[in-house]
Amino acid sequence: MDLQLEGRRAFVSGSTQGIGYAVAAGLAAEGAEVVLNGRDEARVEAAVERLAAAVPGAAVSGLAADFASPAAVQALLARLGEVDILVNNVGVFGLAEFERVPDEEWQRYLEVNLMSAVRLSRALLGGMLARGWGRVVFVGSESGVDVPGDMLPYGVSKAAALALANGLAKLTRGTGVTVTTVLGGPTWSDGVAGTVGQIAEARGVGSDELRAALVAGRPTSLVQRFLDPAEIAHLAVYLASPLSSATNGAAVRADGGVLTTLV
Ligand SMILES: NC(=O)c1ccc[n+]([C@@H]2O[C@H](COP(=O)([O-])OP(=O)(O)OC[C@H]3O[C@@H](n4cnc5c(N)ncnc54)[C@H](OP(=O)(O)O)[C@@H]3O)[C@@H](O)[C@H]2O)c1
Incomplete structure (x- = not known):
């Protein structure tokens, strides 16, 4: 399947590792130009080199900025230019x-998990609408739907981001722009x-043991394992492509089946 991403320009926030890197690698493998991001110049540069080596011929660059700092985000936006695809x-x-x-910690969650997407979308959605095509893809979480009691700042910030994505989609009516979430x-x-390694060390248990206990602690999971970042990225790359044109405003699951509701 040709995802028709050749020549499109994408920015992926938080992409020196993990899911963001996997999404960036997937976009680059499909021919998109990709701009990576993380807090630290050296880590961003290392990720750019890693991706350029993994996908020969890829057009990949990086911009460091800390999304906990509004001023840093402003500086990033001044250098970024227009993109066709924004991955929040x-x-x-x-x-x-x-x-x-404390309040400061709530504020950090909201700045990084919610306001990053507000600021990036506010700056970049208008250009997409003016050009008549674009994709804004949020990497959301099942924790934004079924908020865990022991991760309230996280779950609440992800719930707000789900609402943001759904509301932003309403600004795209009648255009070729879509806003979607991978759940x-x-x-x-x-x-x-x-994080699991640190907790395991603190508790004096093995990392593999704790990993297995965490899987067992999610009995509704249909896959009964942790997902690989690439499994989230595959759906995100599809949603970033022209092929996903009938999906707008939706949160589409790549949750391994942990959410049990019908819709
Ligand atoms: N892992 C899961 O189980 C899971 C499940 C559902 C949804 N998600 C969502 O997936 C997304 C990525 O999660 P992940 O597990 O892949 O995380 P991760 O492995 O911790 O990677 C986070 C990335 O974000 C960057 N980053 C962190 N804080 C930043 C900041 N203040 N400013 C700029 N960059 C920053 C990090 O770069 P540097 O360290 O180089 O700055 C890194 O590249 C998150 O939105 C998360 O909510 C994760």
């Missing part, structure tokens, strides 16, 4: 005991692997 992937997550989470399930990304 960047996100922070972690266990959080509600009564112990991802538990995925063995670099970030999750690192």
Whole structure:
């Protein structure tokens, strides 16, 4: 299948590793020009080199910016230029005991997980609408639908991002622009692997043991394993392509079946 991405220009927020990198690699493999992002210049440069080596001939570059800082996002937007495809992937997550989470931490979740997408979409959607074609793809989470009690700042920020994507789609009426969400399930990304490793060390258990316990702790999962970042990326790349033109405003699941509702 030709996903018709040749020559399209894409920006993927938070793409030095994990799901964002997998989405960027998938877009590049389909012929799109890709701009990577992360907080740190050296890590962004390393990811650009890794992707250029993995996809020979790929047009890939990078822009460092911390989405927790509005000024840094402003500076990034001044350098980015127009894109055909915006992937709102960047996100922070972690266990959080509600009564112990201070305002500043809530603010960080909202800045990175929600306001990143607000600021990028506000700057880039208008150009897509004026040119008559574009794709905004959010990397969402089942935690935004079934909010975990021990990850409230994460789940609430992802719920708000779901609402943002659905509302933004209403601004695209009658155009070739779409706004969609990939509703991802538990995925063995670099970030999750690192966090699980740290928790395992703190608890004095093996990382594999904790990984198995986490899978067992999600009995509704139909796949009964962590997903691979590429499994989220495949759906995101399809949604970023012209072939997904009938899907707009929707949150499409790549959750391994953890959500149990009919729709
Ligand atoms: N993993 C899961 O189980 C899962 C499930 C559903 C949805 N998701 C969603 O998928 C997205 C990616 O998650 P992941 O698991 O792939 O994460 P990850 O492995 O931790 O990767 C996060 C990426 O974001 C970048 N990043 C983090 N904070 C940033 C900031 N403030 N500014 C700019 N870049 C930043 C990191 O780059 P640097 O460290 O180089 O700055 C890294 O490239 C998130 O939106 C998450 O909610 C994840």
